[in-house]
Amino acid sequence: MDYIPATEKDIKEMLNIVGVTSINDLVRDFIPAFTGKMNLPQPKSELELVRHMRGLAHTNKILRCFVGAGAYNHYIPSAVSHLLARGDLFTGYTPYQAEISQGTLQAIYEFQSFICLLTGMDVANASLYEGASALAEAALLSCSYTGRDRIFVKERLHPQYLEVLQTYCEGAELTLTDRIDNDTACVIAQNPDFYGNVENLHYLAEQAHRVGALFTTCIVEPTSLAILEPPGKYGADIVAGEAQSFGIPLSFGGPYLGFIAVKDFLLKKLPGRICGMTTDSRGNRGFVLTFQAREQHIRRERATSNITTNQALMALAATIYLALMGRSGLTTVAKLSYARAHLLNRKLEKAGFRNLNSKPFYNEFVVKAPRSAEELASRLLKKGIVGGVNLGEDNFLICCTEMNSIQDIDDFVSAVAGD
Amino acid sequence: MKIIFEYEEEKNTGHLQKEEEEDVCIELPDDISRKELLPIPNVNEVDVVRHYTNLSRMNFGVDIGFYPLGSCTMKYNPKVNEDAARAEGFSNLHPLSPEVCTQGSLKLMWELKEYLKDITGMDDFTLQPSAGAQGELLGVMMAKAYFRHKGEKRTKAIIPDSAHGTNPATASMCKLETITIPSDPRGNIDIRRYRESLGPEVALVMLTNPNTLGLFDENTIEISDLAHKNGILMYCDGANMNALLGITRPGDQGFDMIHLNLHKTFSTPHGGGGPGAGVLGVKSFLSEYLPVPQVVKRDSGYSLDYDCKKSVGRVRSFYGNFGMHVRAYSYIHSWGTKIRKVSEHAILNANYLQALLKDTFDLAYDRRCAHEFVLSSRRFGEKSALNIAKRLMDYGFHPPTIYFPLIVPEALMIEPTETESKETLDRFVLALKKITSELKEDPEMVKQSPLSTPVGRLDEVAAARRPNLRWRPSQRTNQSGSE
Ligand SMILES: Cc1ncc(COP(=O)(O)O)c(C=O)c1O
Numbered sequence: 052m053d054y055i056p057a058t059e060k061d062i063k064e065m066l067n068i069v070g071v072t073s074i075n076d077l078v079r080d081f082i083p084a085f086t087g088k089m090n091l092p093q094p095k096s097e098l099e100l101v102r103h104m105r106g107l108a109h110t111n112k113i114l115r116c117f118v119g120a121g122a123y124n125h126y127i128p129s130a131v132s133h134l135l136a137r138g139d140l141f142t143g144y145t146p147y148q149a150e151i152s153q154g155t156l157q158a159i160y161e162f163q164s165f166i167c168l169l170t171g172m173d174v175a176n177a178s179l180y181e182g183a184s185a186l187a188e189a190a191l192l193s194c195s196y197t198g199r200d201r202i203f204v205k206e207r208l209h210p211q212y213l214e215v216l217q218t219y220c221e222g223a224e225l226t227l228t229d230r231i232d233n234d235t236a237c238v239i240a241q242n243p244d245f246y247g248n249v250e251n252l253h254y255l256a257e258q259a260h261r262v263g264a265l266f267t268t269c270i271v272e273p274t275s276l277a278i279l280e281p282p283g284k285y286g287a288d289i290v291a292g293e294a295q296s297f298g299i300p301l302s303f304g305g306p307y308l309g310f311i312a313v314k315d316f317l318l319k320k321l322p323g324r325i326c327g328m329t330t331d332s333r334g335n336r337g338f339v340l341t342f343q344a345r346e347q348h349i350r351r352e353r354a355t356s357n358i359t360t361n362q363a364l365m366a367l368a369a370t371i372y373l374a375l376m377g378r379s380g381l382t383t384v385a386k387l388s389y390a391r392a393h394l395l396n397r398k399l400e401k402a403g404f405r406n407l408n409s410k411p412f413y414n415e416f417v418v419k420a421p422r423s424a425e426e427l428a429s430r431l432l433k434k435g436i437v438g439g440v441n442l443g444e445d446n447f448l449i450c451c452t453e454m455n456s457i458q459d460i461d462d463f464v465s466a467v468a469g470d
Numbered sequence: 471m472k473i474i475f476e477y478e479e480e481k482n483t484g485h486l487q488k489e490e491e492e493d494v495c496i497e498l499p500d501d502i503s504r505k506e507l508l509p510i511p512n513v514n515e516v517d518v519v520r521h522y523t524n525l526s527r528m529n530f531g532v533d534i535g536f537y538p539l540g541s542c543t544m545k546y547n548p549k550v551n552e553d554a555a556r557a558e559g560f561s562n563l564h565p566l567s568p569e570v571c572t573q574g575s576l577k578l579m580w581e582l583k584e585y586l587k588d589i590t591g592m593d594d595f596t597l598q599p600s601a602g603a604q605g606e607l608l609g610v611m612m613a614k615a616y617f618r619h620k621g622e623k624r625t626k627a628i629i630p631d632s633a634h635g636t637n638p639a640t641a642s643m644c645k646l647e648t649i650t651i652p653s654d655p656r657g658n659i660d661i662r663r664y665r666e667s668l669g670p671e672v673a674l675v676m677l678t679n680p681n682t683l684g685l686f687d688e689n690t691i692e693i694s695d696l697a698h699k700n701g702i703l704m705y706c707d708g709a710n711m712n713a714l715l716g717i718t719r720p721g722d723q724g725f726d727m728i729h730l731n732l733h734k735t736f737s738t739p740h741g742g743g744g745p746g747a748g749v750l751g752v753k754s755f756l757s758e759y760l761p762v763p764q765v766v767k768r769d770s771g772y773s774l775d776y777d778c779k780k781s782v783g784r785v786r787s788f789y790g791n792f793g794m795h796v797r798a799y800s801y802i803h804s805w806g807t808k809i810r811k812v813s814e815h816a817i818l819n820a821n822y823l824q825a826l827l828k829d830t831f832d833l834a835y836d837r838r839c840a841h842e843f844v845l846s847s848r849r850f851g852e853k854s855a856l857n858i859a860k861r862l863m864d865y866g867f868h869p870p871t872i873y874f875p876l877i878v879p880e881a882l883m884i885e886p887t888e889t890e891s892k893e894t895l896d897r898f899v900l901a902l903k904k905i906t907s908e909l910k911e912d913p914e915m916v917k918q919s920p921l922s923t924p925v926g927r928l929d930e931v932a933a934a935r936r937p938n939l940r941w942r943p944s945q946r947t948n949q950s951g952s953e
Binding site: 113126138152164174307411440 | 471473474475482485486494495496497498499501502503504505507508509510511512513515518519521522523525526527528529530531532533534537539542544545546547548550552553554555556557558559560561562563564565566567568570571572573574575577578584585588589591600601602603604606607610611614615634635636638639640641642643644645648686688690691713714716717718719722723731733737739740741742743744745746748761782783784785786787788789790791792793794796800802803804805806807808809811812813814815817818819821822825826838840859860863868869871874888889890891892918920923924925926927928929930932933934937938939940941
């Protein structure tokens with residue numbers, strides 16, 4: 052395929068206007084000239100391309116999924132992808148020119164609103180890359196606000212999130228600490244945590260605030276917010292995390308949807324784009340990017356973050372998803388996810404598994420298997436099930452959503468029960 | 471337009487099986503259960519579909535018209551790549567699936583890295599960074615790790631004044647101090663000032679090539695040689711790779727690292743501002759600092775390798791914006807060995823536009839350009855770039871990037887890309903010339919423009935002074951919500 056419309060005649064005329072005889076004349080200064088041969092595939096027609104890509108996609112195996120751990124298999128209503136694919140939304144970019152970007156801008160405003168309403172926070176931005184780096188941005192924000200450089204992380208944060216935090220801290224010359232004291236910039240806790248435990252973190256927020264630190268709740272499975280107390284209610288200053296659960300496909304790990312929401316007093320420290328409501332020259336309601344003096348294109352080395360391109364399309368998907376599901380739909384998702392996980396847990400306990408959750412759990416839980424995790428995994432695989440994450444020592448992290456039917460659950464149990 | 475929260479409460483449609491079908495009993499303690507009604511509205515599907523369809527009609531994208539937004543490479547996003555990314559085998563694959571289930575994805579990622587190595591002349595790649603800015607961040611982190619292992623403490627980054635804001639913003643996120651080097655009268659980095667700023671405290675030079683003026687730095691090789699003599703790493707901001715495909719390779723120009731914006735050069739769509747993919751390529755001596763995991767090819771198949779002691783760790787969960795990798799991979803397969811043509815036509819289109827417009831405006835630097843060029847509208851007075859941009863919308867065009875790079879007054883930064891026809895470019899030139907005469911004949915009208923858009927110019931001052939950044943339930947009563 053060749054997406055270049057210029058004809059031979061056009062090319063000749065254009066070269067003529069430019070005042071050269073060949074395109075090569077235009078790139079003579081680009082040195083050193085590449086004269087080798089590139090090891091690229093042969094050009095393909097669209098038909099050939101479709102065949103090739105289908106073949107690759109078929110090499111993957113999509114099985115019944117009981118894995119969560121930061122990526123959740125929820126149902127996506129059909130209308131989400133149809134609306135998302137509209138070229139006017141799909142093929143734009145950052146809405147710098149508000150007059151012809153009201154669709155994007157209003158959708159961002161709605162996204163920010165949804166995030167605030169779900170988390171109980173005051174303001175949210177237009178999106179960050181994904182959950183783990185969103186959490187790292189929360190840590191950077193806290194250090195910048197408090198002028199301190201230590202970060203406390205409660206146990207059972209998603210291990211990849213912890214790794215990202217470590218990497219960002221190393222780069223930004225900050226330290227992870229195991230004490231909450233007067234040098235602590237922020238206290239971070241995931242809720243539900245990596246094992247699925249849910250907790251009222253009020254006590255931790257108080258502990259943070261007593262020493263002048265900010266309290267950050269990390270949300271990785273946001274459908275939980277439909278039935279759980281929002282972090283804004285138990286003292287969070289920042290909520291950061293992942294919103295892939297809201298209408299975004301698993302897609303082997305990305306693109307997903309990072310978000311960050313804060314209490315009002317932290318607004319000027321937020322990273323990334325923020326959209327606000329205003330009026331236009333004709334007196335109509337309209338939307339613009341605002342508080343841009345925080346951002347790299349204005350502030351350069353003094354910006355709150357370097358983020359530029361974000362995950363706007365994914366934020367749009369989440370907005371459409373939430374609008375379609377509504378209060379009833381989202382609550383159903385949460386209740387079913389909860390119910391299926393608890394059903395599977397009960398059945399597994401009967402089959403000799405031991406639940407290791409120390410607190411009530413939402414839709415993920417950890418069990419100790421009566422046999423090795425490897426054997427478990429391979430038995431499940433034979434039944435076409437990806438059964439969970441092996442945490443070592445025969446411990447298994449299992450997740451259910453509304454997508455796991457009762458039949459799936461029975462198949463899971465029969466695969467692992469008995470000899 | 472209403473906002474979604476202003477719809478009257480409606481009957482919600484059944485996207486899922488009804489919960490009554492099952493005995494759902496939530497037994498969560500009171501102190502962790504939501505007490506208030508979930509404050510999001512129930513709107514029926516027809517209204518939701520109309521709502522977002524109507525929003526989309528107030529938007530502009532490449533599918534609607536010419537989008538010469540400089541530095542952003544707003545080329546056509548081939549539809550066939552969307553089908554590829556949406557294929558069930560890719561889109562429904564959980565990232566923690568066992569490797570027997572993920573061979574197709576891993577193969578794609580491995581091959582994509584191979585292609586990118588070849589295209590850039592680098593030795594290794596990571597696909598992990600989510601966008602260009604995160605690629606930069608990772609690059610600077612790796613540079614720091616590299617010097618730490620060598621036992622050197624270097625605290626500064628050299629960045630030209632034409633650079634994109636992410637470059638200095640990234641440096642300071644990693645606690646490096648920026649040394650800003652001015653540009654010379656030909657738009658190159660001022661080589662004398664550059665030489666003076668070299669020293670043992672400098673960690674890296676961050677260079678965009680061609681730079682944001684759309685000019686290939688004529689001293690690139692000398693710049694790299696000088697950096698290397700001082701033990702400094704050369705970082706290439708590869709946002710402008712659309713000018714170089716098959717023509718010259720950053721790896722051969724002396725760069726040690728480069729990030730690419732797959733969402734620019736390799737045509738992955740990023741409506742509304744993202745997603746991107748900011749893959750990072752490095753020379754072999756930096757390989758061991760790359761993030762984990764790395765995709766490797768073994769006799770038994772493709773696999774994810776977490777075993778790398780010097781790795782800086784991770785900059786995000788999982789493996790990157792995989793959906794973007796699929797599209798970029800598919801795009802590369804459509805072009806294959808003929809990929810040089812992309813850049814040739816991007817450059818031809820830009821030079822053609824520049825030639826037609828350089829007398830109407832002031833050319834920031836009077837040289838042949840690469841894939842984009844920067845005009846100054848200063849002869850039309852203050853705010854003229856803004857006014858021209860706004861008026862262009864009435865002619866059906868997306869405006870160019872304005873007021874960037876910062877070193878050009880009243881800057882109009884124009885990047886046509888290779889996917890635009892001569893006819894489109896001619897219409898654009900005509901519109902710009904028409905607007906310049908309007909500026910003389912009816913300047914008030916131009917200042918009022920755009921006149922044909924869903925909304926007029928927006929009050930940005932009010933937006934910042936009385937921030938309304940989210941809908942609140944209390945707003946329901948006092949909003950008109952007329953449609
Ligand atoms: C020259 C240049 N450098 C860096 C970036 C940052 O890349 P991204 O927006 O993908 O983070 C951009 C684009 O925004 C750019 O144009």
